[in-house]
Amino acid sequence: xxxxxxxxxxxxxxxxxxxxxxxxxxxxxxxxxxxxxxxxxxxxxxxxxxxxxxxxxxxxxxxxxxxxxxxxxxxxxxxxxxxxxxxxxxxxxxxxxxxxxxxxxxxxxxxxxxxxxxxxxxxxxxxxxxxxxxxxxxxxxxxxxxxxxxxxxxxxxxxxxxxxxxxxxxxxxxxxxxxxxxxxxxxxxxxxxxxxxxxxxxxxxxxxxxxxxxxxxxxxxxxxxxxxxxxxxxxxxxxxxx
Amino acid sequence: xxxxxxxxxxxxxxxxxxxxxxxxxxxxxxxxxxxxxxxxxxxxxxxxxxxxxxxxxxxxxxxxxxxxxxxxxxxxxxxxxxxxxxxxxxxxxxxxxxxxxxxxxxxxxxxxxxxxxxxxxxxxxxxxxxxxxxxxxxxxxxxxxxxxxxxxxxxxxxxxxxxxxxxxxxxxxxxxxxxxxxxxxxxxxx
Numbered sequence: 015x016x017x018x019x020x021x022x023x024x025x026x027x028x029x030x031x032x033x034x035x036x037x038x039x040x041x042x043x044x045x046x047x048x049x050x051x052x053x054x055x056x057x058x059x060x061x062x063x064x065x066x067x068x069x070x071x072x073x074x075x076x077x078x079x080x081x082x083x084x085x086x087x088x089x090x091x092x093x094x095x096x097x098x099x100x101x102x103x104x105x106x107x108x109x110x111x112x113x114x115x116x117x118x119x120x121x122x123x124x125x126x127x128x129x130x131x132x133x134x135x136x137x138x139x140x141x142x143x144x145x146x147x148x149x150x151x152x153x154x155x156x157x158x159x160x161x162x163x164x165x166x167x168x169x170x171x172x173x174x175x176x177x178x179x180x181x182x183x184x185x186x187x188x189x190x191x192x193x194x195x196x197x198x199x200x201x202x203x204x205x206x207x208x209x210x211x212x213x214x215x216x217x218x219x220x221x222x223x224x225x226x227x228x229x230x231x232x233x234x235x236x237x238x239x240x241x242x243x244x245x246x247x248x249x250x251x252x253x254x255x256x
Numbered sequence: 257x258x259x260x261x262x263x264x265x266x267x268x269x270x271x272x273x274x275x276x277x278x279x280x281x282x283x284x285x286x287x288x289x290x291x292x293x294x295x296x297x298x299x300x301x302x303x304x305x306x307x308x309x310x311x312x313x314x315x316x317x318x319x320x321x322x323x324x325x326x327x328x329x330x331x332x333x334x335x336x337x338x339x340x341x342x343x344x345x346x347x348x349x350x351x352x353x354x355x356x357x358x359x360x361x362x363x364x365x366x367x368x369x370x371x372x373x374x375x376x377x378x379x380x381x382x383x384x385x386x387x388x389x390x391x392x393x394x395x396x397x398x399x400x401x402x403x404x405x406x407x408x409x410x411x412x413x414x415x416x417x418x419x420x421x422x423x424x425x426x427x428x429x430x431x432x433x434x435x436x437x438x439x440x441x442x443x444x445x446x
Contacts (some may be wrong), residue, residue, distance in 0.1 A: 030336055037329040044325065048318045050446060051342035071433045078332045085270050088278050095282045099289030103297060111301035123301065126382070130304040190327045206367075 031077045043070050061081045071228065094117075114178065119190045121233060127237045128175040166243045168250035184254030199252035215251075216244040277423045279357060281430050284397075288434050291393065295386045295441060308383035309446050311376060313367070317443030320363050321435060327356025328432040331425040338421035347413035347422045350405050353428060357402035364395055383390055394438060397431045 041068050051064025076082040098254065113123040164232075179194060182188040184201035191198050199206055217225060219239065224234030239247065268275055278283065299305050334349030335339075371377075378388040408424050411417045 033329060033332050033336070040325050041322065044318060044321055047444060048314060051446065056340070059444065063444040067436050067440050070436045074328060074429050074433050078328055079426050080433075084278075085268060087268055088270065089274075089283045091278065092285060095285035095289065098286055099293055102290055106294070107297040107300075110297040113301065127302055127304055143402040196258060208383065211431065230338070 031154045033077070037075045040070055040073060043073075081104055098255060101185075114190055117193055118180070121192050121231075124190075125233050127234075166246055168243070168246040171239070171243070171247060172250055175238070176247075179231075180251075184251055194229075194231050196231075200230070201251045204256060207252070207255050212245065212248050215248045216241065219244040219247055264357075264370070271419065273419060273423050276375075276425050280412070282428060284434075288390075288393070288437075291390055292437060292441060295390060298382055298386070299445075302382065305381075305383040305444055306388075308376075308381065309442070311359040311371070312387070312443050314443050316363060316367050317439050320360050323356050323363070323437045324328055324432045325434050327360070328429050330356065331428045334412075335422045335425045338418040341415075341418070343354045343415035343418055346418065347409040350409035350412065350421065350424075354402045354405050354409070357398050357405075360398055361395060364391070391442065394431070394434055396431045397434070401428050401431055 046065045047062050048067075051059045053059070070081065081092075113120045172180075177188050178190040179186070179198040180187045180201065181191065181198075182223065186198040187202035188198065201207075218228065218232060220234060220236035220241070222230065222234030224230040225234070235244070299309075315331075322380055322391050330352040334346045334353065337343075337345035337349060349436045390402045405424050405428070408417070412421055
């Protein structure tokens with residue numbers, strides 16, 4: 015690979031590194047990137063996945079695409095494109111990656127995060143059960159893929175979904191509350207409990223505040239929690255009552 | 257046939273065809289780069305996407321990476337053959353590259369139909385939207401590359417337009433590079 019020092023570089027295509035050697039290095043790197051997650055350590059996977067992707071891309075770019083022997087203007091042109099990509103990321107990412115800040119809250123994103131990736135998984139489970147019943151081989155594969163159903167953790171759900179506005183102690187003082195008008199309900203307030211039944215609260219949780227003539231800022235969580243889970247949530251928020 | 261003047265002259269010192277292909281790729285970097293950067297920021301902002309990412313099969317992704325790396329290898333061998341003036345050999349290597357493209361697409365086809373039949377479609381949620389859009393846009397590039405390569409291979413076999421072998425090769429390696437990034441983004445990071 016002595017072509018590296020070629021001052022003119024006009025014959026970009028005329029340089030031939032040892033392609034076979036580079037190909038085998040690429041395959042070796044591929045194996046490492048697949049084995050990386052086997053260790054189960056986050057930062058190792060990060061390096062074996064994305065670090066190696068960068069190395070592989072660079073090997074292809076320099077040797078197969080002959081960029082290392084190409085005119086400098088080409089490198090500048092490609093670099094400009096890459097810089098533009100990073101500019102886009104830097105400019106937009108803060109709004110997309112954060113779901114709340116001082117004076118603003120992205121309800122839809124928070125709700126999506128709390129709701130998780132629900133629907134298709136449920137479909138898969140239902141389909142898998144049906145296929146399983148008739149002994150379908152595909153059904154068994156899908157069963158293995160479907161997540162294990164876990165006991166409902168009302169406290170955990172409250173922490174993920176409700177805390178943002180209703181606050182960790184249920185006093186309606188979560189970080190999201192500042193931006194809301196009317197303010198979120200205060201579960202510590204005895205008066206709140208005096209005027210509401212469990213069934214009413216289950217309805218609010220599942221169908222949203224607007225369903226009972228209250229604030230539409232309280233989203234409907236029916237897609238996330240079924241009747242029994244909403245009841246468990248009501249039981250949990252009752253523990254905030256003073 | 258008399259060549260138009262543009263193919264014989266170049267202000268940059270880079271052959272016009274190669275300048276053009278690099279220009280295309282610089283635009284492609286913005287297209288794929290914008291898409292992947294958007295995917296990345298949404299993925300980082302939505303930890304729940306991990307549940308969906310867990311459904312993708314790393315080994316299928318790895319196999320397709322292997323196929324594309326191999327097809328890049330044969331593409332660069334075609335380039336080498338074309339430079340040695342051996343059009344027939346170049347055509348042979350290009351045909352192998354096209355075969356790689358077809359294998360890649362067939363694997364992708366099975367993968368997608370399995371996923372779609374299990375309820376994971378482009379409208380399921382954000383993760384699957386990105387999954388099908390990014391991989392779909394990439395697959396469209398694979399198809400376009402394979403078709404163009406077939407024309408170039410037919411010419412090369414007759415010893416014509418051998419410089420185009422390098423040009424389609426540069427494009428093909430880029431398609432490979434895009435997949436090199438898509439693979440960890442969609443298949444490894446769970």
